[in-house]
Amino acid sequence: xxxxxxxxxxxxxxxxxxxxxxxxxxxxxxxxxxxxxxxxxxxxxxxxxxxxxxxxxxxxxxxxxxxxxxxxxxxxxxxxxxxxxxxxxxxxxxxxxxxxxxxxxxxxx
Numbered sequence: 001x002x003x004x005x006x007x008x009x010x011x012x013x014x015x016x017x018x019x020x021x022x023x024x025x026x027x028x029x030x031x032x033x034x035x036x037x038x039x040x041x042x043x044x045x046x047x048x049x050x051x052x053x054x055x056x057x058x059x060x061x062x063x064x065x066x067x068x069x070x071x072x073x074x075x076x077x078x079x080x081x082x083x084x085x086x087x088x089x090x091x092x093x094x095x096x097x098x099x100x101x102x103x104x105x106x107x108x109x
Contacts, residue, residue: 002049003018006034010053014063014080022072 002010009032013025026044030036037045054074057063062078 002046002053005052006046008033010050011080013056014054014076017076019073019075021068021074022047022051023052025054 004045006029009029010025013020013028019105029046029050032045034046039045051072054063057080058065058074060078062076062080063075064075066075
């Protein structure tokens with residue numbers, strides 16, 4: 001799972017670049033403090049988490065994806081509002097809290 005800091009770095013990267021690959025983004029995250037651990041195949045362990053994060057932008061029509069043989073290329077076609085992103089994260093956290101069961105005080109008698 002990506003940390004809040006990693007998500008912020010990703011957002012900044014998407015704001016600055018109009019096209020990029022998934023490997024480009026992973027390398028950028030590693031340059032900015034993310035883990036450089038890899039699987040035995042050589043792919044970074046953050047790769048699937050970055051892919052899922054970017055997929056949310058694809059599904060919201062902010063990015064277009066072009067699948068390559070060993071990578072994915074993205075093109076920015078929409079805009080990302082940092083304020084809206086923060087609001088969405090807050091809404092998601094509130095939804096999770098509402099779904100959690102409320103436990104009351106238990107009595108032995």
